[in-house]
Amino acid sequence: MSVSEKKAGIRIKGMSCAACAARIEKAISKMPGVLRANVNFAAEKANITYDSGKTSVSDFIRKIKDVGYDVIMDKAELGLKNMTCASCAARIEKTLAKQQGVYSASVNFAAETATVEYISSEIDVKNLIKAVRNIGYDAYEKTEANVDWEKKEKDREIKTLGRLVVISAMLSAPLIASMILRMIGKPGGILDNPWLQVALSAPVQFAIGFKYYRGAYHNLKNGNANMDVLIAMGTSAAFFYSLYNVLTQPMEMIHNYLYFEASAVIITLITLGKYLEALAKGRTSEAMKKLMGLQPKTARVIRNNDQEMDIPVEEVEVGDIVVVRPGEKIPVDGKIIEGYSSVDESMLTGESIPVEKKAGDEVVGATLNKTGTFKLEARKVGKDTALAQIIKMVEEAQGSKAPIQKMADQISGVFVPTVMVIAAICFGIWYLVFGNFNAGLINAVSVLVIACPCALGLATPTSVMVGTGKGAEYGVLIKGGEHLERAHKIKAIVLDKTGTITRGKPEVTDIISIGDMRPEEILIFAASSEKGSEHPLGEAVVNKAKDANMKLSEPENFEAIPGYGIYSKIQGREIYFGNRRLMARQNLPTEGIEDLLTKLEDEGKTVMIMAVDGKAEGVIAVADTVKEHSKEAIDELKKMGIEVWMITGDNKRTASAIARQVGIENVLAEVLPENKARELEKIKEQGKLTAMVGDGINDAPALAAADVGIAIGTGTDVAIEAADITLMNGDLMGIVTAIKLSRATMRNIKQNLFWAFIYNSIGIPFAALGFLSPAIAGGAMAFSSVSVVTNALRLRRFKPENVK
Numbered sequence: 001m002s003v004s005e006k007k008a009g010i011r012i013k014g015m016s017c018a019a020c021a022a023r024i025e026k027a028i029s030k031m032p033g034v035l036r037a038n039v040n041f042a043a044e045k046a047n048i049t050y051d052s053g054k055t056s057v058s059d060f061i062r063k064i065k066d067v068g069y070d071v072i073m074d075k076a077e078l079g080l081k082n083m084t085c086a087s088c089a090a091r092i093e094k095t096l097a098k099q100q101g102v103y104s105a106s107v108n109f110a111a112e113t114a115t116v117e118y119i120s121s122e123i124d125v126k127n128l129i130k131a132v133r134n135i136g137y138d139a140y141e142k143t144e145a146n147v148d149w150e151k152k153e154k155d156r157e158i159k160t161l162g163r164l165v166v167i168s169a170m171l172s173a174p175l176i177a178s179m180i181l182r183m184i185g186k187p188g189g190i191l192d193n194p195w196l197q198v199a200l201s202a203p204v205q206f207a208i209g210f211k212y213y214r215g216a217y218h219n220l221k222n223g224n225a226n227m228d229v230l231i232a233m234g235t236s237a238a239f240f241y242s243l244y245n246v247l248t249q250p251m252e253m254i255h256n257y258l259y260f261e262a263s264a265v266i267i268t269l270i271t272l273g274k275y276l277e278a279l280a281k282g283r284t285s286e287a288m289k290k291l292m293g294l295q296p297k298t299a300r301v302i303r304n305n306d307q308e309m310d311i312p313v314e315e316v317e318v319g320d321i322v323v324v325r326p327g328e329k330i331p332v333d334g335k336i337i338e339g340y341s342s343v344d345e346s347m348l349t350g351e352s353i354p355v356e357k358k359a360g361d362e363v364v365g366a367t368l369n370k371t372g373t374f375k376l377e378a379r380k381v382g383k384d385t386a387l388a389q390i391i392k393m394v395e396e397a398q399g400s401k402a403p404i405q406k407m408a409d410q411i412s413g414v415f416v417p418t419v420m421v422i423a424a425i426c427f428g429i430w431y432l433v434f435g436n437f438n439a440g441l442i443n444a445v446s447v448l449v450i451a452c453p454c455a456l457g458l459a460t461p462t463s464v465m466v467g468t469g470k471g472a473e474y475g476v477l478i479k480g481g482e483h484l485e486r487a488h489k490i491k492a493i494v495l496d497k498t499g500t501i502t503r504g505k506p507e508v509t510d511i512i513s514i515g516d517m518r519p520e521e522i523l524i525f526a527a528s529s530e531k532g533s534e535h536p537l538g539e540a541v542v543n544k545a546k547d548a549n550m551k552l553s554e555p556e557n558f559e560a561i562p563g564y565g566i567y568s569k570i571q572g573r574e575i576y577f578g579n580r581r582l583m584a585r586q587n588l589p590t591e592g593i594e595d596l597l598t599k600l601e602d603e604g605k606t607v608m609i610m611a612v613d614g615k616a617e618g619v620i621a622v623a624d625t626v627k628e629h630s631k632e633a634i635d636e637l638k639k640m641g642i643e644v645w646m647i648t649g650d651n652k653r654t655a656s657a658i659a660r661q662v663g664i665e666n667v668l669a670e671v672l673p674e675n676k677a678r679e680l681e682k683i684k685e686q687g688k689l690t691a692m693v694g695d696g697i698n699d700a701p702a703l704a705a706a707d708v709g710i711a712i713g714t715g716t717d718v719a720i721e722a723a724d725i726t727l728m729n730g731d732l733m734g735i736v737t738a739i740k741l742s743r744a745t746m747r748n749i750k751q752n753l754f755w756a757f758i759y760n761s762i763g764i765p766f767a768a769l770g771f772l773s774p775a776i777a778g779g780a781m782a783f784s785s786v787s788v789v790t791n792a793l794r795l796r797r798f799k800p801e802n803v804k
Contacts, residue, residue: 004051004052004053005051007049008048008050008119008122009048010046010048010057010061010071010119011044011045012024012044012045012064012072013069013070013071014070015069017041020041020069021039021041022039023067025046027064028060028063031059031060033055034050034051034055037049046064058102061103071119073103073118073119075115075116075117076128077395077399078139078140079113079142080092080137080139081138083109084215085228085412086109086409086415086456086458087225087226087413087457089107089109089457090409090412091224091226092114092135093105094413095132096132099118099128101120101123102116104117108461109458110465110789111398111399114132115396135218135219135222136221136222157278158278161271161275164271165271165272165275167208172204175197175260175261176775178197179261194254197261198243198260200264201263202239204263204267208268209231209232209235212235213232215228215229216231225416226453227453230419230451231266231267234266234423234445234449234778237441237444237445238260238266238442239259241257242258242259246258259442259445266449270778270782274782280786281789290473291391292391294347294366294387295366295387296313296330296331296366297312298310298311298312298331299316299332300322300323300324301320308323313331316378316381318378318379318380318381319378320377321337321377321378323373323375324341325369326341326370326372327369327370328369329365330343330366331365332365332376332385333363333364333379333385334377334378334379335360335362335376336360336362336363337359338374339372339374339375340356341369341374342354342355343357345364347368354371359374364385393479394477396479396480397464397478397481397484398464398465400479401460401464402464402484402749403481403482404753405460408756409457412456412457415456416451419447419764423447424444426443426768427443430444442773445777446772449778449781450764450777450778451764451781455756455785455787458789458792459749459755459756460481460749460752463792465792466793466795468481468484470795471484471737474737474741474800475727476725476727476728476738476741477713477726477728478725478738479723479725486708486724487725487738487741488743490690490707491641491643492642492643492683492686493643493691494683494706495647495732496695496699496702497648497650499694500695501627501630501634501646501662501732502626503624503627504624505539505624506540506606506623506625507540508523508541508544508620509605509622510605510620511620511621514596514616515612515617517617519618522618522620523545523550524552525570525573525610526618527541527544527550528552528553529568530542530566531554537606540622541608555568555570556569556572561578561582562672564581564585565577565582573613574612574613575612579608579651581670582609583609583611586611588611588614589616590609593619596619597619601653602653605622605623606624607654624658626658626661626662627730629732630662631661631663634664635663636733637735640736640740642739644666645666645667645668646659646662646664646666647668648667649670650669651670652669655667655669655670673701676699677705679702689708690707691706691708692706693735694709709725710723710727710735710738712727713727733800736800741803744798745795748795755788756784756788759780763780
């Protein structure tokens with residue numbers, strides 16, 4: 001095997017037969033640099049031998065996805081240490097992305113994290129950490145277990161920076177005093193002693209400034225440059241030039257050539273800036289801290305012969321019986337098996353009114369039990385609870401990148417080398433053209449220390465962190481920065497009717513006989529047919545029969561016919577129960593009852609027809625009520641200039657009746673589940689960035705096809721998984737909040753980027769022309785990143801009613 005010849009094993013999902021394996025194998029074999037490829041259908045794995053100089057594992061993954069299949073990858077989140085600017089983040093990201101077996105790597109400078117997708121057969125987390133350490137930084141794997149350690153480390157870092165600022169300021173103060181006294185023409189006495197200035201500035205330069213030297217060394221060793229290089233070069237030039245003058249210049253003229261205060265003040269101010277930045281960055285993740293603080297620490301379980309005992313919540317197992325008393329937080333997700341109470345679910349839904357709970361009802365961990373004592377059976381514990389999933393989703397969103405950040409990343413990658421070239425040109429012009437070595441050196445130092453890639457690197461991620469955290473506080477879970485960014489461009493919204501605009505819990509309003517059966521018989525047959533149904537209309541029929549204490553039969557056969565209705569066989573009789581399309585499909589005429597159907601539908605009711613043994617016997621009408629804030633939300637969306645559509649499988653009359661209630665003019669009725677995505681594409685073809693809002697399994701394809709998919713959190717897991725944004729409380733005002741939050745966040749990001757660009761665009765030329773001393777340049781550089789983070793923190797005051 002040659003040096004460049006390597007092997008890769010990639011796990012594949014989505015193959016349904018040997019032909020799929022052959023298709024993938026053929027596609028990979030044709031790629032440049034592939035020597036041999038074998039796809040094993042039974043093992044669901046591709047084994048590839050390739051020339052690493054011509055292709056990579058990332059190329060294979062992209063090809064497999066292009067062919068229409070997916071790859072099973074592992075995901076690791078690393079905590080990063082020793083980054084000082086956006087150039088560091090860009091470098092770590094580039095290094096991780098180049099590792100054998102890594103598909104993608106994304107580094108968030110503000111959150112100090114790296115998210116890596118990789119093939120576990122090719123590389124592991126230890127090697128990812130090793131790769132980061134090899135280029136002079138440190139990394140560790142982020143897990144639930146090290147959350148407390150991570151917090152302590154960050155607190156320790158802030159305290160250390162605070163101490164360094166105080167020490168550095170105390171050592172720099174006499175140097176600044178000497179400079180000020182000289183400027184106003186007064187003698188500084190002992191403060192003017194050059195050897196005292198050396199003694200004061202050296203600890204600042206080499207002890208407090210050591211981390212900048214260390215960072216610069218590792219970067220230069222690997223052929224890169226970052227902010228550490230700029231600081232180390234700039235301050236070293238000022239310090240060693242001053243030291244050279246102490247050793248060579250006559251004592252009476254020496255003070256014109258000393259710049260010890262410049263090097264010391266630069267390091268002091270930059271360290272102060274890092275201290276303030278660390279404090280501010282800690283506040284960007286306050287929403288996460290709030291979420292983590294919701295989790296109870298202990299649970300009271302029944303074990304060991306019906307003995308109640310308090311145990312750490314981490315030790316609760318699925319199936320444990322947990323006792324919850326009034327005023328206590330529910331420790332895990334579960335189902336009440338005994339007792340009743342009212343539960344405050346505001347942390348989950350934002351709804352302040354407690355919800356009544358009884359035996360058989362589901363409860364969610366971290367919600368607050370208000371009035372009664374009850375026992376629950378633990379269903380989801382640890383990382384599977386709703387709260388853990390919310391925390392994970394918010395964490396992933398905060399670590400993700402918005403597309404607008406790409407430009408800043410690209411600039412950060414070349415920023416430092418460009419500044420070094422500008423500084424060299426500045427020195428050359430001042431020295432070679434004007435013959436002023438002193439001015440050339442000092443202005444070059446000013447250029448080096450004023451240039452700030454940090455502000456560029458912090459501009460987007462800090463706003464995304466605060467924005468996604470604020471969304472979680474309002475019950476709006478945003479999966480990533482790209483979705484947060486895209487939401488502000490939404491021009492059209494398609495709302496599913498049932499469960500989205502309406503409550504999704506309809507009630508039976510009419511049971512009408514159109515044949516030989518009595519209404520009671522019609523209801524018994526219909527409810528028995530729908531007994532196992534999860535469809536809201538079917539549940540309404542079953543609930544009506546249960547309320548009347550009717551005895552239901554078990555269906556001998558059952559088949560759901562999506563978009564039409566159901567078929568079942570009960571007591572030897574064949575039942576078809578559904579809409580007009582179902583009757584037409586079974587060649588059962590409805591002309592004789594058309595007036596009745598039209599009348600019910602004009603009242604906004606959904607009409608279902610029941611045929612028994614080939615004859616139409618009855619009509620059941622069901623009405624679904626509109627959610628409390630649906631009309632208000634739709635009116636608000638229209639005021640925001642967004643076109644609102646409603647999509648439903650219901651007939652046009654029922655759909656139009658609901659649409660009139662909420663003020664929607666654009667109605668797509670009688671749309672089969674499989675056609676929802678197609679209707680959405682038609683709206684997108686008009687050039688409008690389109691969002692889809694839904695709650696059911698049949699909405700998942702449309703949610704995935706939309707530019708922005710928004711799931712109702714009260715809906716199914718499938719819909720939530722397919723969506724980009726999840727509304728935890730099912731209230732459509734959450735859509736308004738999400739879009740307004742997106743607009744506020746994007747406005748904030750643009751302000752940050754404008755400041756970062758304008759600061760560097762003005763600051764560097766001013767420094768090069770000699771208008772800024774190194775000390776002022778260092779101060780400006782230190783506070784530019786602090787100002788960006790502080791501006792991002794303004795998003796914490798976001799309120800939907802204050803945003804247009």
